Amino acid sequence: MNLNELTAHELIDQISSSQISPQDVHKSVRDQIDAVDSKVKAYLRLNDNPQNYDAASPYPIPIAIKDNMCMQGIETTCASKILQGFKSPYDATVIRKLKDSGAILVGNTNMDEFAFGSSTENSAFGPTRNPWNLDCVPGGSSGGSAAAVAANEAIWSIGSDTGGSIRQPAAFCGVVGLKPTYGRVSRYGLIAFASSLDQIGPFTKDVRDSAMLLNIIAGYDPMDSTSADVPVPDYTKALTQDVSGLKIGIPKEYFIDGLDAEVKAAIDESIKVLKDCGAEFVEISLPHTEYAVATYYIVATAEASSNLARFDGVQYGLRSFPEKVRKSSLIDMYEESRDQGFGPESKRRIMLGTYSLSSGYYDAYYLRGLKVRTLIKNDFEKAFESVDAILTPTSPTTAFKVGERSDDPLSMYLSDIFTISANLAGIPAMSMPCGFSQDGLPIGLQLLTKAFDEEMLFRIAHTYEQNTEWHKRRTKFN
Amino acid sequence: MTTTQTQFETVIGLEVHVQLSTHTKMFCSCQNIFGEDPNTQVCPVCLGLPGSLPVVNKKALEFAIRIGCALGCKINSFVKFDRKNYYYPDCPKNYQISQFDKPICYEGAIDIPTEDGTHKTIGITRAHLEEDAGKLVHADDCSLVDYNRTGTPLLEIVSEPDMRSPQEAYDYLQKLKLILSYLDVSDCDMEKGSLRCDANVSIREMGATEFGTKTELKNMNSFKAVRTALEYEINRQHKVVLSGDKVIQETLLWDENKMMTVSMRSKEAAHDYRYFPEPDLVPFTVEQSTIDEVKHHLPELPEPKLNRFIDEYKLSEYDATIIIQERCKANFFEDCLKIYPDGKKVSNWLNGAVLQEMNARKSEITDINLTPERLVELIKKVDDDTISNLVAKDVLGMMLDSGKSSAEIIDEKGLAQVSDDGALDALIDELVNEHQNIVEQIKAGKDSAVGFLVGQAMKKSQGKANPKKVGELIKRRLLDG
Structure with a gap:
């Protein structure tokens, strides 16, 4: 195998025994980018000056960063025209932690504009393709980050997950994607979509790498009031192979009509694997599941409408004046800049959110949304009184074709139907490969646990992984 | 006019913004100072740069609680912030972090003096924490923004509509400022903008229980301007009503040069601020012991x-x-x-x-x-x-100029009074010779004439003669002899 196809823990073993250098790994990754990224289009820009290589640092691993995390002196666009040219004067906390650990920042990855989407087709700079089938989407919104790891264009990558934006592309691209507990990883420097739902997390090729990368980025940050002052365990210690006696819940509400038969078969097969390892499975109910998508689109768009208000052409990014007006007013400048800067999905969500917060509608929409969110959260709390974890499909289908759903926002929104609840409840959730469809597309299974119990996720996921081979498959390009 | 105006009662409520003099800003660690070069006291947080997040300044919270306690307010131990959404270039996030439904302080009062020597109580509805906006500077063909002030902690103190005259509004402001000045929480300097006041005013027929339509006055730069603007606006409302028209709900700007109010926006154009809970700040609880502590340490x-x-x-x-x-x-x-x-x-x-x-x-x-x-x-x-x-007042001036003690100055300048009988007798000799007619008057029983001679003695001695002693000696010499 080429170096770029290895996992970080395999590479670190070789680096620490001086068989290879961090430069070798970076070069291998860059060669792969040169070879395939014109097809995959995972990256928006590459970092030509990724700092010093330090073989002695704990994690000298090439990592790709979703283009919504601020990196000092480097353009950060959220794949939007409105932020073109914006160079952050500061590093996001996650970036700082990665730099401190010696990680090699390879470049910034494509995404749905402002993380609004499930296919990475909403990027202002063109879609990313699924490395397993270039006609398909990689999922989204962190499609570039998922595709970069799946295409071996990075060893690790970082994404953000507001309603499934790490887990759904992880499932579509056949990699491990983790959305940590809300508050586990600092959001400082993450350009906000929906502040109460956003969480940064890792994409990796296997579960051990996921635990390692979470070790680096997790922890309380005084710059983020929503980050939790909860001790961070060494997550690699949770990588046992023992699930005997664990009770895993299967929520009946997740096995719906739209669930693809191949996906369902793969999930059933995974349940069997874990049963053989000693886990006990029970059917559970999460009764408010059917309201999750509606609740999410009320809460998330309301926050987004306010979070995106700052993109107005005044301080940074795109500024535009209407052509035919001789003397433009401030309002003209706002309107023209935002009209030209934002893509259609961003406009749609800003309008939705503005509407639900408006006087006269607030109680019926936003306030009601918050109440249902509490009910959804309560569903999980109740469930976790009797089970240690919950297992579901990550997405109802495998990756769909580019263009297939882009004219139908509702069908697009439904591809996150299984992932949204974890964000609303603030609990951790992971997607990992659990099979392939007949036409060769990856299938993902999702594990969920109670807040701040990522260790349980790693324990179950690692056990599953050690008893299957899916994580060893690599994409091939001709 | 005056007779008809007395049919009306004035109703005034005030909103006072107080800049809190904390070392750092409300949600970041930038210095909270006035008068620096534009855009030098800024960071990603107060500039509202993408990805930045606010962190509550605990000192500002303490100041707010201190003010609340001093105004007899109840304190909301559940601290929650909200976003107030509006677009303006001095507001870099295009929302202001404020408090909507849970102000840190509520239900307080201030007593103001009344003409009859008693007191009147003006209710305080609420006082909430928020962040200040930046400053716009308008040039000929462009506008510039200075973000130094952005994020300065503000406490907005909202009164009940309890004031019935511009003078009461003035007295309320004076009293509020006096209390604030005791708390070491703000400069309270209206010229520097560290204290700002908007006024809501309406009129209604005497005895009516419903409020009339109010207007909001802004842009008053002193307490006197608040009083004058209110006087102007009340007079304007009287004229509107007496001419059979209705007062329109609108925001008016006080023009200090023209001494009149100018319409800024009507109710139809009023903002929908789309308040919602600030998701970047998790609500938290202030311990009762902390509140008690602040209360206990009030001056x-x-x-x-x-x-x-x-x-x-x-x-x-x-x-x-x-x-x-x-x-x-x-x-x-x-x-x-x-x-x-x-x-x-x-x-x-x-x-x-x-x-x-x-x-x-x-x-x-x-x-x-x-x-x-x-x-x-x-x-x-x-x-x-x-x-x-008299000499003491001069000595005071010299003390302040030189930094020396009164004893030192009296010594150096030889300012000690002459009380010695011998020296004073010589002085009185001179006076008696020079003012024979006065001497006659004194002898004739005109007591006040003694004062004249004492005055002359002070003059001759350049203030050093002990006037009491001189008076005694004159009387003794002229009357007892």
Whole structure:
């Protein structure tokens, strides 16, 4: 195998025994980018000056960063025209932690504009393709980050997950994607979509790498009031192979009509694997599941409408004046800049959110949304009184074709139907490969646990992984 | 006009924004200072740069609680912030972090004096924490933004519509400022913008219980301007109603040069601020013990101090009122009283000669060269007849100029009074020779003529003669002889 196809823990073993250098790994990754990224289009820009290589640092691993995390002196666009040219004067906390650990920042990855989407087709700079089938989407919104790891264009990558934006592309691209507990990883420097739902997390090729990368980025940050002052365990210690006696819940509400038969078969097969390892499975109910998508689109768009208000052409990014007006007013400048800067999905969500917060509608929409969110959260709390974890499909289908759903926002929104609840409840959730469809597309299974119990996720996921081979498959390009 | 105007009652409520003088800004660690070069006191957080997040300044919270306690407010131990959404270039996030449904302080009151010598209570609805906006500077063909002020902690104090005249509004502001000045929480300088006031005003028929349609007045740069603008606006509303029209709900700007209000926006154009809970700040609870602690450490407030000064030091209400106008002056007064028993005398000095010197030097009592010990020493020099009251006032001026003590100055300049009989007898000899007619008058029983001779004696001695002694000696010589 080429170096770029290895996992970080395999590479670190070789680096620490001086068989290879961090430069070798970076070069291998860059060669792969040169070879395939014109097809995959995972990256928006590459970092030509990724700092010093330090073989002695704990994690000298090439990592790709979703283009919504601020990196000092480097353009950060959220794949939007409105932020073109914006160079952050500061590093996001996650970036700082990665730099401190010696990680090699390879470049910034494509995404749905402002993380609004499930296919990475909403990027202002063109879609990313699924490395397993270039006609398909990689999922989204962190499609570039998922595709970069799946295409071996990075060893690790970082994404953000507001309603499934790490887990759904992880499932579509056949990699491990983790959305940590809300508050586990600092959001400082993450350009906000929906502040109460956003969480940064890792994409990796296997579960051990996921635990390692979470070790680096997790922890309380005084710059983020929503980050939790909860001790961070060494997550690699949770990588046992023992699930005997664990009770895993299967929520009946997740096995719906739209669930693809191949996906369902793969999930059933995974349940069997874990049963053989000693886990006990029970059917559970999460009764408010059917309201999750509606609740999410009320809460998330309301926050987004306010979070995106700052993109107005005044301080940074795109500024535009209407052509035919001789003397433009401030309002003209706002309107023209935002009209030209934002893509259609961003406009749609800003309008939705503005509407639900408006006087006269607030109680019926936003306030009601918050109440249902509490009910959804309560569903999980109740469930976790009797089970240690919950297992579901990550997405109802495998990756769909580019263009297939882009004219139908509702069908697009439904591809996150299984992932949204974890964000609303603030609990951790992971997607990992659990099979392939007949036409060769990856299938993902999702594990969920109670807040701040990522260790349980790693324990179950690692056990599953050690008893299957899916994580060893690599994409091939001709 | 006046007769018809008396049919109406005025209703006024005030919104006062107080900039809190914390070291750092409300949600970031930038310095909270005034007068620096534009855009030098900024960071990603107060610039609202993408990805930045706010962190609550605990000191600002403490200041707000302190003010709330001093205004008799209840304190919301559940601290929650909200976003107020509006687009304007001085607001870099295009939303202001404020408090909507859970203000940190609520249901307080301020007493203001009334003409009949009693007090009237003005309710305080609420006081909430928020962040200040930046400053726009308009040039010919562009506008510039200075974000230094962005993120300065503000407490917005909202009164009940309890005031019935512009004078009451003025008195409320004076009293509020006085209380704030005791709390060390703000400069309260309207010119610097650290205290700003908007006024809501309406009129209604005398005896009516419903409120009339109100207008909101903005852009008043002093308490006097608030009073004048209210007078103007009330008069305008009277004219509107008396002519059969209706007052329109609108926001008006006070134009200090034209001395009139100008319409800024009507209710139809009013903002929908789309308030919602600030998701970047998790609500938290302030422990009751913390609130008790703040309450416990409140300084003595102006009103209790006034009453105590009247009781304890036998001051007149007038004297005491002037003394307590500034907390440092009241402290100075009390420090004097620790080493000198006569409150009346100290207050006469503080409200007389010392005040004149302060005004002449445009300085506070803490900024002039005077300690309570030095002032008491000076007063004692008058008490023991070392110098006269008149000379003492000059000595005070010299003390402040030179930083020397009264004793040093009296010594150096030879200002001690002459009380020695021999020296004074010689002086009186001269006077008796020069003013024979006055001598006759005194001998004839005209007592007031003695005063004239004493005055002449003071003149001749350049103030150094002890006037009491001179008077006694004259009488003894002319009447007893």
